[in-house]
Amino acid sequence: MYKMMRLVDTVRVPPTQLGGDVGSIVKNLLREKLEGLIDKKLGALVAICKIENIGEGHILVGDGAVYYDVTFKAIMFVPELQELIEGEIVETVSFGAFIGIGPMDGLLHISQITDDFISYDAKNARLVTKGGGKSLGEGDHVRVRVVAVSINEREPKESKIGFTMRQTALGKLQWLEEARKKKQASSGAAGADA
Numbered sequence: 001m002y003k004m005m006r007l008v009d010t011v012r013v014p015p016t017q018l019g020g021d022v023g024s025i026v027k028n029l030l031r032e033k034l035e036g037l038i039d040k041k042l043g044a045l046v047a048i049c050k051i052e053n054i055g056e057g058h059i060l061v062g063d064g065a066v067y068y069d070v071t072f073k074a075i076m077f078v079p080e081l082q083e084l085i086e087g088e089i090v091e092t093v094s095f096g097a098f099i100g101i102g103p104m105d106g107l108l109h110i111s112q113i114t115d116d117f118i119s120y121d122a123k124n125a126r127l128v129t130k131g132g133g134k135s136l137g138e139g140d141h142v143r144v145r146v147v148a149v150s151i152n153e154r155e156p157k158e159s160k161i162g163f164t165m166r167q168t169a170l171g172k173l174q175w176l177e178e179a180r181k182k183k184q185a186s187s188g189a190a191g192a193d194a
Contacts, residue, residue, distance in 0.1 A: 001083060001102070003076045005042065006052070008069065009034065013057075015064040026070055027051050034074070036103070040153045043078030044103045077103050079161050083146045086173070089138055092127055094120040097136055099144060099163060106161030108144060113165050134175060141173045 011029050013022070030048050038044045055069035079085075079101070087101040089108075096109040110118050110127065117130040126137040136142070148162030165171045 001077060001079060001085065002046070003043075003078055004049070005074055005076050006071065007042075007074055008071050011068050011070050012065045013068065018066060022054060022068070023051055026054055026068055027072075030070065030072060038151060038153045038159065040151050043076045043151070046075045046077050046103055049073045049075060079104070079106070079146055079149050081146055081149060084143060084170075085146060085163075086141060086143045089136060089140045089142060092120070092125050092137055094122070097127060097142075099142060101161070104159060104161060106144075106146070106163050108142070108163040108165060112147070112163060114171075115166065134172070136172060143170050143173060143176065145170060 009030065011026050011033070013025055013029065017025050017029075027048060030051075034045050035047060036045065050073045051070060052073060053071040057066035057068050059066055085099075085101050087099040087106075089097045090100040090105060091098040094110075096107050096113070098105045099108055110120075113127065113136065114129060114134070116134070118127050119130070120126075121128050121135075124137065126135045128135040142165065144163035144165050145167060146161060147164045148160065150160040152158040152160075169176065
């Protein structure tokens with residue numbers, strides 16, 4: 001999901017910023033230019049960490065700025081198919097739940113939550129199973145698997161990440177902990193009978 005990458009870009013330092021410390025000026029300009037951008041192949045650039053090399057400055061005719069070729073390390077967010085992720089539900093709607101997994105949100109469709117029938121409780125903004133034993137709402141922490149990734153670099157808000165919880169060891173963390181305790185209690189009781 002998160003990767004440290006070595007990247008190269010050209011930074012334009014305007015005439016108003018010339019004369020200061022080139023390293024800090026270039027790093028600040030890189031942050032303004034790139035942090036938060038999404039690339040279809042590389043993912044979302046979360047943070048510029050370290051400037052490794054700043055090349056010789058170049059001047060273009062008719063432009064008073066200096067252009068520097070810069071090599072730097074950056075943290076990238078790259079969701080991958082079949083990856084397990086823990087995140088927090090940021091919104092529930094009638095068709096599922098949106099889960100925050102860092103710089104992006106993904107959708108856990110209602111059909112991918114559980115085998116039980118689920119309805120939407122609009123009054124409490126929760127997804128509730130038919131028996132009422134389980135529910136999902138804003139702030140709940142879940143473990144999900146990535147089943148679809150469609151990154152749109154032109155319109156980042158149109159990017160889509162799809163999740164499922166319909167497999168073993170996936171679900172609301174509270175449900176998983178309750179199941180683990182129940183299993184330990186039953187295996188402890190079976191051990192005491194032997």
